[in-house]
Amino acid sequence: MTSRQLAAFFFTPLEPGHYRCNICEQTRKQAARTGYTNLMSHLQSVHPTHGEEYAEFQARNLTTLEVFGFVDEVTSHMYDWLRWIVERNLPLSEVETPLTRQLVRMRPTSVSTLKTYMARVAARVGTIIAEEMGTCIGIMWDGWSCGTRHYVAVFVVYHGPNGPIERLIGLSPAEDGQTADAQIEIMAAILEVYGKTTRMIKFVVGDNCVTNQALATKLGVPLVGCASHRFNLAMVKYLTNSADLISQIRDLMTTLRLPNNAAQLALHTPLLAERSNATRWSSVWKMVDKYVRIRDAAKHVAAVEDILPRGNAHRRIVGLHAKLKELHSVCEKLQHHKRTLGEVRALFDACIKKYPIMDSYLGEDAAIVHSPVFESAVVKITSALPLSTAEQAALEPFRKSPSSEAQEPPPAGDFATQVLRQAKKPRRAQPTMADYVALLGAVPPTSNRCERLFSECKYVLELHRAAMHPANFERLVFLKANRDMWNASTLAP
Known part of the structure; x- marks a missing residue:
């Protein structure tokens, strides 16, 4: 027996340079x-009988996986290949590159073999998710376009042993359009893979667009509109009052980005000019903030002397900067993955109180809100506040089923005894969280998890990889999004 064989048998590789x-x-x-x-040295000093144990297993023709649940050298190397490709967003063909094979310590493998292991791991992870999610779930979803193809990401939301859990269960191309019916078909197809149906969905989380509202209505479940999306729309409306100032700053930044002007600016500050885009209001905040930070340096650029805001315009911009700084802090708080609907409601109410113009999007009864x-009701029940009759009705699908153990009926008595017993019964108390399934406390207020996923997708489906098959793309993203659910033993035959 060689040292290499013993090391592969008795140790599991962890991070580079560490073995368990x-x-x-x-x-x-x-x-x-x-x-x-x-x-x-560890085996000889701590486990002096390791040689006999190894020989016994070899004689019985058993592997470490079969006996201890650990993997052999081949599986360990395939795990390292898969981990490297998935975590580093590398193309599948990387495993066949001659230079890569020369530099890495893993045994050479092929793309077809890697795909086989990817499919095996994805199937096993999917089985675990299907068992964990149960039959009472929420769905979070959003769409992402890359080139001529539109993908729909679907996350399942459920309550696990340690709290709310959000798992990616599908990233499918929308081949039949982006209508509500088409989205429902995609959802149903993905859930069917996990042995679930759309009837198990208790709520959906997504952007506040008309299509999503129609989807929720067709499913007969409430739509929790993404709070970040609502806040972005409210900010766009708020910024209309400062459109002239934003236009001045944008013109200044455009001029400062010209090569000659940028070279002059670089002599006085390491900061670069930055323009806003039309997608997110936060780009306006970054542009205004950058203006405040580079204004003194911009005074040295002759080309912008005539367009540099001065006097009252500059003072208004400084005032706008202070307000945007406050609102940007709200935007950042909304990004927290453990934010609750109650916390979002508190943030929105504070914004409305200070900036009433935002009420049309952030108000409780804003027209954009579907449910x-x-x-x-969710805000009140999680805050231990009393519910109205309508709110109790809205939470009825989440109410726990009656206990299977029927209470023993009280002994029968005469008419007067029954009347007095009925009079002593307390009035029905207000429901509490204990009356509802745990999923109710796991309702996410935003679909930011989808946005973060799409940011990662851009590194996988780059321009020179646009021809990647959707199935391979979905498996790569699925394995990365659920990285904590698989290890070397998951790859074993």
């Missing part, structure tokens, strides 16, 4: 390409 002993769970260091001295009663 399969017998005592201790972690040992061993630098790459330096042999197995430290690992062998105001449901959202209000």
Whole structure:
């Protein structure tokens, strides 16, 4: 037996240079390409009978996976290949590149073999998710276009042992259009893979567009409109009052970005001029903030002397900057992955109080809100506040089913006894969170998880990889999004 065989048998590779002993769970260091001295020293000093154990297993023709749940060297190398490709957003063909094979320590493999392991891991992770999510779920989804293809990301929301969980379960191309019916078909097809149906959906989370509202109405469930989307629309409306100032700053930044002017600006500050875009209001905040920071340096650029805001215009911009700084802090708080509907409501109410113009988008009963009663009910029930009759009705699908253990009926009595017993019964108390399933406390106020996923997708489906098959793209993103659910043993046959 060789040191390499013993190391592969008794140790599981962790991060580069670290290995975990399969017998005592201790972690040992061993630098790459330096042999197995430290690992062998551990076996000889701590597990002196390791040689006999290895020989016994070899004689019985059993592998470490079959006995201990650990993997052999081949599986370990495939795990490292898959981890490298998935986590580094590399093309599948990277495993066949001669230079890569020369530099890495893993055994050479092929694209077809890598795809086989990808499919195996994705199937096993999917099985675990299907068991975890149960039959009472929420759905979060959004769309993303790349070139001529439009993808729909679907996350399942459920309550796990340690709290709310959001898992990516599908990233499918929308081949039949982007209508509400087409979206429902995609959802149903993805859920069918996990043995679920759309009847198990209790709520949906997405942007506040008409299509999403129609989808929720067709499914007969409430739509929780993305709070970040609503806040972005409210900010666009708020900024209309400062359109002239924003236009001045944009013209200034455009001029400062010209090569000669940028060179002069670089002599006085390392900061670069920055323009806003029409997609998100936060780009306006970044542009205004950059103006305040580089204005003194911009005075040295002769080409912008005539368009540099001065006097009253500059003072108004400074005032706008202070307000946008406050509102930007709200935008950042909305990005927190553990934000609740109650916290979002508190932030929105504070914004409305200070900036009433935002009420048309941030108000509880704003026209853009699809299910105001449901959202209000969730805020109240999670804050231990009393519910109205309409709000109780909105939460009825989340009410726990009656206990299977029927209470023993009280002993029968005469007429007077029954009347007095009925009079002593307390009036029905207001419902509390204990009366509803745990999923009610897991309702996310935003679909920002989808936005973060799409930001990662841009690194996988780059311009020179636009021809990647949708199935391979979906598996790569699925494995990366659910990276915490698979390890080396997941790849074992």
